[in-house]
Amino acid sequence: MRYVKAVDGVSFALEKGEVLAVIGESGSGKTTLGRTILRLVKPTAGRIIFEGKDVTNAPESALRWYRFSTAMVFQDPFSSLNPYHTVQYILEEPLILRGVPPKNRAELVVKALEEVRLVPPEDFLKKYPHMLSGGQRQRVGIARALITRPKFIVADEPVSMLDVSIRAEILSLMRSLQTKYGITMMYITHDIATAKYLADKILVMYAGKMVEYGPFRDVIKEPLHPYTQALIEALPDPDPTNRFKLRKVPPGEPPSLLNPPAGCRFHPRCPYAIKGKCEKEEPKFIEAKKDHYTACWLY
Amino acid sequence: MPPLLELRNVKMYYGTSRGTVKAVDGISFKLNKGEAMALVGESGSGKSSLAFTIIRLLPRNVAEAGGEILFYDEELGVVDLAKMNEDEIRRKIRWKKISMVFQASMNALNPILRVQDQMIEPLVLHLGLSREEAVKIAEEALRSVGLAKDVLMRYPFELSGGMKQRVVIAMAIMMRPRLVILDEPTSALDVITQANIMNLLKELKAKFDLSYILITHDIALASEIADKIGVMYAGKLVEVAPADVFFRKPKHPYSQKLLAAMPTLREEKSIEYIPGDVPSLITPPPGCRFHPRCPYAIKGKCEKEEPQTKQIDGSEVACWLY
Numbered sequence: 001m002r003y004v005k006a007v008d009g010v011s012f013a014l015e016k017g018e019v020l021a022v023i024g025e026s027g028s029g030k031t032t033l034g035r036t037i038l039r040l041v042k043p044t045a046g047r048i049i050f051e052g053k054d055v056t057n058a059p060e061s062a063l064r065w066y067r068f069s070t071a072m073v074f075q076d077p078f079s080s081l082n083p084y085h086t087v088q089y090i091l092e093e094p095l096i097l098r099g100v101p102p103k104n105r106a107e108l109v110v111k112a113l114e115e116v117r118l119v120p121p122e123d124f125l126k127k128y129p130h131m132l133s134g135g136q137r138q139r140v141g142i143a144r145a146l147i148t149r150p151k152f153i154v155a156d157e158p159v160s161m162l163d164v165s166i167r168a169e170i171l172s173l174m175r176s177l178q179t180k181y182g183i184t185m186m187y188i189t190h191d192i193a194t195a196k197y198l199a200d201k202i203l204v205m206y207a208g209k210m211v212e213y214g215p216f217r218d219v220i221k222e223p224l225h226p227y228t229q230a231l232i233e234a235l236p237d238p239d240p241t242n243r244f245k246l247r248k249v250p251p252g253e254p255p256s257l258l259n260p261p262a263g264c265r266f267h268p269r270c271p272y273a274i275k276g277k278c279e280k281e282e283p284k285f286i287e288a289k290k291d292h293y294t295a296c297w298l299y
Numbered sequence: 300m301p302p303l304l305e306l307r308n309v310k311m312y313y314g315t316s317r318g319t320v321k322a323v324d325g326i327s328f329k330l331n332k333g334e335a336m337a338l339v340g341e342s343g344s345g346k347s348s349l350a351f352t353i354i355r356l357l358p359r360n361v362a363e364a365g366g367e368i369l370f371y372d373e374e375l376g377v378v379d380l381a382k383m384n385e386d387e388i389r390r391k392i393r394w395k396k397i398s399m400v401f402q403a404s405m406n407a408l409n410p411i412l413r414v415q416d417q418m419i420e421p422l423v424l425h426l427g428l429s430r431e432e433a434v435k436i437a438e439e440a441l442r443s444v445g446l447a448k449d450v451l452m453r454y455p456f457e458l459s460g461g462m463k464q465r466v467v468i469a470m471a472i473m474m475r476p477r478l479v480i481l482d483e484p485t486s487a488l489d490v491i492t493q494a495n496i497m498n499l500l501k502e503l504k505a506k507f508d509l510s511y512i513l514i515t516h517d518i519a520l521a522s523e524i525a526d527k528i529g530v531m532y533a534g535k536l537v538e539v540a541p542a543d544v545f546f547r548k549p550k551h552p553y554s555q556k557l558l559a560a561m562p563t564l565r566e567e568k569s570i571e572y573i574p575g576d577v578p579s580l581i582t583p584p585p586g587c588r589f590h591p592r593c594p595y596a597i598k599g600k601c602e603k604e605e606p607q608t609k610q611i612d613g614s615e616v617a618c619w620l621y
Contacts, residue, residue, distance in 0.1 A: 025489035025490070025491065025492075026489055134342075135576070136576075163341045163342050163516050164518065164557075164560065164561060165341050165516070165556070165560045165572070165573050167560070167562065168560040168562065168570035168572040169560075172570065190489060190490060192564055193519075193563060196563075196564060197570060220564065231491065232564065233494070234491045235519075235564055236494075236520060237563045237564060237565050237566055238519045238521075238522045238563070239522050239546060240542035240546045242522045242523045242524075243335070243501070243524050243542065246498045246501060246502075247495075249495055249498070251495060253459045253460070253489070253491075253492055
């Protein structure tokens with residue numbers, strides 16, 4: 001038996017109403033982190049504390065309140081909605097589970113559709129997911145997550161499968177609803193540019209490890225970890241002079257989590273790796289600047 | 300000097316049970332030797348259909364196809380790809396003159412065949428090369444995309460996503476074509492791998508004097524390589540402009556909206572969105588197809604008459620505002 005250390009020693013704290021962007025490439029453990037926090041998977045070690053209560057190992061029967069306080073928006077708007085249910089039922093189901101009476105349910109469903117700008121709501125109530133565009137489906141996904149007024153939401157790549165032109169609309173919608181209801185949110189993405197429109201804080205993951213954490217603006221303005229620097233360098237803004245330049249990005253791809261490199265997991269790709277150090281010892285997670293943390297031997 | 304490729308009023312409609320889909324509806328543009336053009340637009344605007352029309356991989360249910368696709372070549376002279384039959388295209392054009400990197404094609408590699416067998420297949424089967432010649436060509440192509448020749452003996456499942464994408468690009472360039480069509484060549488890749496692949500495409504373009512048609516919905520990615528930008532909307536090309544002009548001053552309202560909707564990391568701006576949805580290609584709106592979503596639509600004009608393409612300081616734009 002071999003183990004995949006999908007999430008390996010992650011620690012952070014979120015205040016009420018804050019949005020944390022979790023950034024990383026495929027296989028970095030960001031989705032597993034989100035699912036673990038929602039207790040869809042049980043962590044093998046560590047603690048998850050929500051509003052002062054430890055939910056790490058609570059049995060499912062004692063987790064009802066936590067399930068009712070949290071929700072998730074999924075990446076794929078095509079597979080995360082049941083094709084046999086109408087939009088109305090998709091939105092009603094979480095309310096039924098919470099025992100909301102039918103009269104109030106109808107009202108809440110209409111309001112939820114209005115909030116995600118699927119208007120007029122009566123045009124959408126009786127539709128099935130296949131009758132909607134990708135952007136409309138994702139708005140149903142957001143409405144479903146918000147209809148129970150959760151305190152905490154994990155949004156896992158909610159715009160990555162949508163056209164760039166629709167991403168903007170979905171992001172601004174999420175931001176306005178998040179602010180309106182003071183929702184605490186974890187926004188999981190591989191795209192720092194979209195995170196800019198939502199996030200207060202950022203957590204960068206590489207091969208299951210946290211490599212950098214801090215206020216969003218500070219990290220983007222002055223990324224400390226060479227991996228974060230590479231992620232930012234790799235991302236183009238629209239600019240016609242881009243075509244005359246090569247991007248200075250490290251070669252290679254993230255390692256397998258079955259057998260990650262010793263020491264700092266980024267060392268085989270790192271342009272600043274220190275011989276005799278980075279490949280041997282794992283860097284500690286330290287506060288390199290005020291509120292700005294990183295795990296790198298350069299600091 | 301003649302261009303490399305010239306499209307004149309190209310159409311490709313296909314029939315479905317719900318009606319005729321006007322996927323490519325009267326497209327004209329020129330592409331020069333060594334030039335890269337990006338075709339941008341939302342899903343369902345006809346970008347990929349246009350690519351398939353150029354390389355003559357037409358769906359079986361074509362209802363109507365028309366126009367001229369002129370390809371200027373030293374060896375062949377001027378040929379109209381739209382008039383060539385499949386056999387001629389296969390022997391003279393595909394792989395040799397024009398090749399394509401399909402969307403998600405790295406996942407189309409057969410997992411139980413060695414890379415070598417997949418790379419040499421078109422060379423042996425379609426172009427009649429001997430096995431030895433074909434292997435030599437494949438080796439050389441792998442080298443130019445930065446892969447060692449022992450990759451030939453590997454199976455696709457042993458390769459990472461970035462390596463598989465390099466194999467697919469190697470296949471596209473191995474016969475030294477003049478034009479490579481790239482359909483979302485980095486869409487399934489991580490950002491750093493995407494940047495590495497774009498670097499590779501830039502290097503190959505310079506080294507082999509390649510022309511590219513890059514299909515993408517990501518305008519930032521388009522700016523990584525495109526010398527000019529073509530904006531597609533509902534089967535029509537609404538604007539073609541040199542990159543320097545396009546990013547500074549997009550002319551068509553749809554182009555302006557696409558740029559404004561683009562999330563940027565460094566530049567401080569609030570993002571706007573384009574209200575409404577891409578129209579159906581079966582029953583597109585009359586007049587200018589963008590008019591129902593256009594903030595500047597002129598009543599009594601835009602919904603009635605179709606705007607013709609005009610030249611305005613270096614750009615070609617089809618819009619009644621000009």
